[in-house]
Amino acid sequence: MYRSNPRAEGRPRRLRWSLLALGVVVAAAGAFALVKRDWLKTFRQEGRCRKGSQEDCIALALRLASGDGVRGDHQRAQQLWAIGMSALDGKCMGGDLQACLRGASLARAEEHRFPQPGLALRLAVRACELGSEPTCMDEAQRLAGRGRAEDEQAFSLRAKACEHGHSAACLHLGELYRHQHIPSPVHADPPTARQYLEKACDRGSGDGCSQAGEMYQRGEGGAVQVQRAVELYRRAVPLLDAECQSPPTERWGLPKGDACHTLGILREKGRGTGVDLQRALDAWKLGCEAGGSSSCLSLGVPPKKIPGLILERFDTGPVSSAVRACGEGQASSCVRAADAYAEGRGVPENGSEADRLRLRAAQLFRDSCNEGQALACTALGDVLKSEIAGKRDLAGAVAAYEQAASLRSKKCDSGEWVECDRLAxxxxxxxxxxxxxxxxxxxxxxxxxxxxxxxxxxxxxxxxxxxxxxxxxxxxxxxxxxxxxxxxxxxxxxxxxxxxxxxxxxxxxxxxxxxxxx
Known part of the structure; x- marks a missing residue:
């Protein structure tokens, strides 16, 4: 008969207790090691802080404020933070750019724990003065729109960034001086606007070149200088092309959609390059895909399909009346009705009907153009340039514009001043x-x-x-x-x-x- 051995039965139980005791000892040793490590870390940081290491003062202040490995002590944390930030402040004011950048970043990130009003701004402004263009632009963006004093300070920061060679800053200043409708701490000053836009152009801004060229062409800020305008347009095209083909390399640059839109306009109008309607459309397509509403509109995308575009409501009159007038031979009514069907404005959206109406408009304008009406030739070019059944007749549009110019030239020579104006x-x-x-x-x-x-x-x-x-x-x-x-x-x-x-x-x-x- 089998008899159990009490001593053998007790061995697994003793083994379990031994393993449990060993686990407790190991855990205690680990906890002691962690406590020892945290204590040593705190001790060393305290020592280095007393010897003038602002980074250790700041690091220990953050640990004391959050209770990371030490007992929380907010009062002591405040003291150490003040010591560390004061040291960074002193180095920054003495010309240490890295101290300015580090101090501004810390002051802004930890403002909820250690509020020091104005410190982050003061350090950032000093970093800007020492040549940090990104800091100038970031701080200007934070300040702009908060009030007149803040707008003036933002303007000053952008001016400093422009001095350091930042193209986007020069472009922004040029636009402020050029356009009165933009809220600005300065009055419109076309000559100064022209100078800043040319600076932006010299620093690689395609939009700066384009706007400066437009000012020389129109005589804004001085006499009309056609040759200078052409030179600036020529410089704008490759710069805008590069911006359009790839995303901006910095967050303050011209948005890709806007760069593509401006490039498309230059190619459409032959400014700085040959007239190339197809490449203009290609640029607008890239801009529209990148979210540029202006490019979408230039491409002929129905406005209601453009995300984020805010449109004013307007009364276009009954579409049925425009369709009836189109059938009676009024070409402009055909265009209005076609736009309504393309956009679903006042009627259900219907692309096929829009195409039919545009073809009807093109035929009516063509008949009038062949009879010698220059306005009809110009309108025909505009219709042919738009998309009909998925295609654009760009060659036909160019031919229509040239015919309009030829007719107007003859009428202008015979003393019809209205046609001289239109030809100009x-x-x-x-x-x-x-x-x-x-x-x-x-x-x-x-x-x-x-x-x-x-x-x-x-x-x-x-x-x-x-x-x-x-x-x-x-x-x-x-x-x-x-x-x-x-x-x-x-x-x-x-x-x-x-x-x-x-x-x-x-x-x-x-x-x-x-x-x-x-």
């Missing part, structure tokens, strides 16, 4: 292949001189009024030269003196403009 604008906006800015300005100056003579000494009061009105309108809403409300008001007043009857449009415009000029 075709040269200036690039609808004539082989854009000739000099020819455009020559024609426009002839038109201005003609209307000036009519306004000053025209024999017929109606012609005098028309001359003054044209000059006033061109100065107020010019698209080819700088806007000048003072000159516009002067001619509106002269036109007003010649007006009779109830419809005194010049007088009303003068009254409205007087408020702006004041």
């Amino acid at each position: 604008r075709m040269y200036l906006d690039g609808r004539v292949v082989g854009q000739d800015l000099s020819r455009g300005w020559e024609l426009l100056n002839r038109v201005v001189e003609h209307h000036g003579r009519e306004c000053d000494s025209g024999a017929d009061p109606k012609r005098r009024r028309a001359g003054c009105s044209w000059l006033a309108f061109s100065w107020e809403l010019s698209d080819v030269r700088p806007r000048d409300p003072v000159q516009a008001l002067r001619y509106y007043r002269r036109c007003c003196e010649l007006e009779t009857g109830d419809d005194r449009a010049c007088c009303k415009s003068a009254a409205k403009l007087e408020q702006e000029v004041r």
Whole structure:
């Protein structure tokens, strides 16, 4: 009969207890080692901090504030933090750029634990002064829009970044000085805007080159200099092409969608390069895919399909009326109805109907163009350039624009000043292949001189009024030269003196403009 051995049965139990005891000893040893390590770390950091190591003061302050391996002591943490940051502050003010960058970063990251109002900004401004362009731009972005004092400081930081060679900073300053509608601590100053935009161009900004070229072309900030404008446009094209083909290399650069849009405009108008409608469309496609709403609109994408685009509501009238007028031979109504169907505006979206209406518009414009109507030729070019059934007739568009220019040239030579004006604008906006800015300005100056003579000494009061009105309108809403409300008001007043009857449009415009000029 089998008999159990009590001693043998007790061995597994003793083994389990032994293993458990060993585990407790190992755990205790590990915990002791951790405590010893944390104690030694704290002891060493304390020692190095007393000897002047600001990094150890700061590191120990953070550990005491968070309770990382030590008992939390916020009061002691505050003292050590003040010692460490004071040392960094001193080095920064003494010209140590790395101390400025480190201090500004720490002050901003730990502001919730160790509030020191103004310290991060002071260190960042000093880093900017010592040549850190990214710090200048980052701090300017944080300050802008918070109030007048902050806007002025942001402007100063961007000016410093521009001095250090930052192209985006120079571009931003140029736009502030050029466009009054942008909230800015400075007044519009076209000559200064031109200088900053040229600086941006010299530092590799394609948009800076393009905008500076436009200012020289229009005579903003000085005399018209066509050759200089052409040179700047030529420099803009490869720079914008590089920006369009790849994402911006820095967060303050021109967004890819915007770079592609500007590049497309230059190629469409033949500025700095030959007119190339296909490559213009390619650039806009890249820009639209990158989220550029302007590129999408230039490409002809229905506005309601562009994410983030805010559109004003407007009444286009019943689409059925436009379709009926199109059937009766009104080409412009065909275009309006086609746009409505393409965008689903007032009617269900219908691409096939939009294509049918655009083809009808093209045929009507072509018939009128062949009869010698230059406006119809220009409109035909615009229709052919748009997408119909997935295709664009770019060669046909160019031919239509050239036919319009030829017709207008003949009419201009025979003394039709309206056609001279329209032809000048075709040269200036690039609808004539082989854009000739000099020819455009020559024609426009002839038109201005003609209307000036009519306004000053025209024999017929109606012609005098028309001359003054044209000059006033061109100065107020010019698209080819700088806007000048003072000159516009002067001619509106002269036109007003010649007006009779109830419809005194010049007088009303003068009254409205007087408020702006004041």
